[in-house]
Amino acid sequence: MVRTWQYVLSTHARAMCALERELGDRHGLGPSEFEVLDRIVRHDRQLRLQELCDEVHLSQSALSRVVARLEKAGLVSRGACDSDRRGVFVCITDDGRARYHEALPTQRAVLAEVFDDSTALAR
Amino acid sequence: MVRTWQYVLSTHARAMCALERELGDRHGLGPSEFEVLDRIVRHDRQLRLQELCDEVHLSQSALSRVVARLEKAGLVSRGACDSDRRGVFVCITDDGRARYHEALPTQRAVLAEVFDDSTALAR
DNA sequence: CCCCGTTCAATGCAACTGCATTTAATGCCA
């Protein structure tokens, strides 16, 4: 169990660090921004902020700010929700979708490298 | 691979969150503080800050500050290194050792619960 | 119909992190 925790910790650290660097330098996205875009793309419909909150590894406040950044960057748009005016819908824009598909191969490459290294270490 | 990454991400998030809460509330330690104490106890000798840096999932600057906090709390002491006066040795104090052994069962309990839940989810 | 407890999202705030830089000490080579 402690062993597994060590694995989670080191994998997380290495992957996060590399993702931050690669996604940031090449696409201007942080890991959180990417994860949020990913969730939205995969749902392929308008999402309530609150639904996103359940799927993303962020607090409600952090998510609120990530979405704010994404909106400022023009990658998503926020819209009021008619049925419940407390709610906020998030839609991905064309730019957002493009940026996401641009970044996806980078993320995959980083993960491939990290998990490759981790199996190499176990050998 | 993406599947594994999801697992790492969610396990890390849940465990970190719970550790922060439990270790913080019950022992006044953050996860980083605990991890550093853990590394020191397990070596059972004076450690150079730099050696710690290789073992802990923190940047050099973050480690420097964690150790500073631990020292302020009286849990470790920093000492100059005779052979290389740039270096700094870190020793755990009796209080530090006591606090660590106090916190260890809490950490184990948290991990047990988290990994229990994660296998439950996989079922 | 009006309250009051609840829920959604945003924001103030303090803490922690990493990057880049600084300061100090080494050690190698001319």
Add this chain to the structure above:
DNA sequence: TGGCATTAAATGCAGTTGCATTGAACGGGG
């Protein structure tokens, strides 16, 4: 010995996070 590239640790700084709070909207019970 003097200079210079390198390494250790500390620190300035900006960015992100979570907690707690706020403000707005809902909705059920009296």
